[in-house]
Amino acid sequence: MWDKLLDRFLTGMMVQDRLSVTYPDGTTRDYGPTTGSQAHLALTGDATVRALILNPDLGLGEGYMDGRITPQNCTLDDVLEIIIRNRFAGGLPPWMLMANRARFHMRSFVQRNAPRASRKNVTHHYDISDDLYAMFLDTDMQYSCAYFRDDAMTLEEAQAAKKAHIAAKLCIEPGMRVLDIGCGWGGMALTLAGEYGCEVTGITLSENQLATAQKRADAAGLSDRIRFNLQDYRHTSGTFDRIVSVGMLEHVGVPNFGTYFDRVAELLDPDGVALIHTIGRSAPPMAHSSWINKYIFPGGYVPSLSELAQPLEQSGLWQTDIEIWRLHYAKTIRHWRARFDENISEISSMYDDRFVRMFRYYLTVCILAFEHQMQAVYHLQLAHNRAAVPLTRDYMYADDAVAEPMPLREMAQ
Template sequence: MWAKLLDRFLTEMMVEDRLTITYPDGNTRDYGPDSGAHVHLAVTDEETLRALIVNPDLGLGEAYMDERIVPRNCTLEDALTVIIRNRFQGGLPPWLLMANRARFHMRRFIQKNAPKASRQNVAHHYDISDDLYRLFLDEDMQYSCAYFRDDDMTLEQAQIAKKAHIANKLRIEPGMRVLDIGCGWGGMALTLARDYGCDVTGITLSANQLDTAQKRADAEGLSDRIHFNLQDYRHTSGTFDRIVSVGMLEHVGVPNFDTYFGRVAELLDPDGIALIHTIGRSAPPMAHSSWINKYIFPGGYVPSLSELAPAMERSGLWQSDIEIWRLHYAKTIRHWRDRFDANVAEIEAMHDARFVRMFRYYLTVCILSFEHQMQAVYHFQLAHQRNAVPLTRDYLHPRDATAKPAATAPKRDKQHA
């Protein structure tokens, strides 16, 4: 039964490339035209056939982790590229379309992300082990999209360029009070305090990240300028000249977008500037990956611009600039995966071979989502005042990409609109 259903599914789906499946009984079947790429997957048991029919996203990921699906004469990336490309070109059977619609409409319940649940979700991924992340991230432990101003940049150079670009957008001046929402291991906060002379408050829900960030601040003699807290953005008080949030909005969840942007507006000084860096979809919303939600980022969600815009509008903040980075994250994760693969033996010793396959699958799926799907990184520059930043983007591109922005305080806009 399950083999027949999968046969029907793949016959409809494969329209651009050739997929060969070796079934558990040893029979082999080809799907798709004899053109394009050709990949071969071996399925080892009947239960995997059922899983691929009931929930292909979850079933494929789990089967790869457990070696119940094995690529033959191709890489994991080769196979996933063909599957993703044809998934959106060919048709899906009615039962999968209905299941996807159901998961999409359930997202408001799945992603409530109350403070206690948010802390548990963050711990699931970020509190695994700092030693793991040190093996594939850059020296500053930036776990977000880098900015490749030049194709030949190293990962370290591109992450430095990312932080400089964000600092330019924030119009940073010495002595400013900065809130870093989702501060990670402290890299952005350390940069703003050390290189720009700011007083930074960093908040995170990860105990591991908090401990590492505090140790880094102590080691650099910056404890008087940086204060890290284990705190939810919903519980933060005070006002700040600048707010930065890099790679945190993806953990907020659809039901909390109004709360998130409302808090940014409340915490931001009347003359302040905020910069929100987030993954987003340049297409209508869709159901989140059930495999990613189960194994990598519980409660996470990649929002479409159409889902974020209403919440930004209701916050009363000006959208003073919106920038879209397209392939930068794919390049970033390729660097991460190369470093991950170079340290596989050490990572497997820390965890096990199944963990290695899980993490490689995660990195590969993410690369392909930026290369073959409508996924990008958004920069939302927000302010209470329409003239909080210059009227052209010239200030963002100084001759020296690492140069600090000119310390010119904008005039306050007395008229509210």
């Protein structure tokens, strides 16, 4: 029965490319036209076929992790690119559309992300090991989209360019009090304090990131200008001249968008400027990946701009600028995956095969999401005062100089 359902599903979905599937009984069936791209998957075990029918996204990811679904004479990229492209062109059967709608309407329950749950969610991903992240991130440990002003940039240069671009948008001046919501391993805070002379408060829910950020501040001689706290944004007090938040809004959850932007408004000085850097969808909202939610970012969600519009408007803040980065994140993650693969022997000595396949699948899925789906990065520049920033965008590009960050491994020695 499950073979027949999968056969029916793939027959309707594959309309642009050719996907060959070898079933557990050894038979191979071809789906889609002979034109376009081609890929071949081999399935092991009837449970694998059943999982693909009940939840294709979760079933495919888990099947690859477990070695029950394997590309044949092609790459994982080839397979996923074809699936993504034909999924939206060919459509899904009614039972899958109903399941997706149910998952979509469960967002408010799944993404409640109360402070204790948020702490647990962050620990799941960010407290794995600093050693793992150091093997594929840039030397400044920027775990967010870089800014490629040209294709020849290295990852280090593009990440430094990202920080410089954000600093320009914040109209940073020496002595300003800056709040960094979701400060990660401290790279942005170190840059704003060390290069721009700011007084920075960084908050995170990751104990690993907090410890590393504090070490880095001590090593850089910036402990008098930077304070890192293990703290939820909902529990932060005071007012700040500038607020920056890079890659944290994706962890807030739909039910909390109003709270998040209200807190930004409350914490921001009347003449202050905030810059929110977040992944977003340039399309109507849809159900989040159940595989990503289970294995990578529990409680996470990529919002559509329409979902942010109402809480932004209700916060009373001016949207003084909105910028959209389209392929920068795909370029960034391709650098990450290349470094991950370069260090695969060392990573494999630290983790089992299932974890390694999981993490590589995660990086690949994210690359293709930014290359083939309506996914981008948004920069939301916000202020109470419409005159808080210049009236033209020239000031954002006045200084293209970027500095070399301190390597994490060198700092730790």
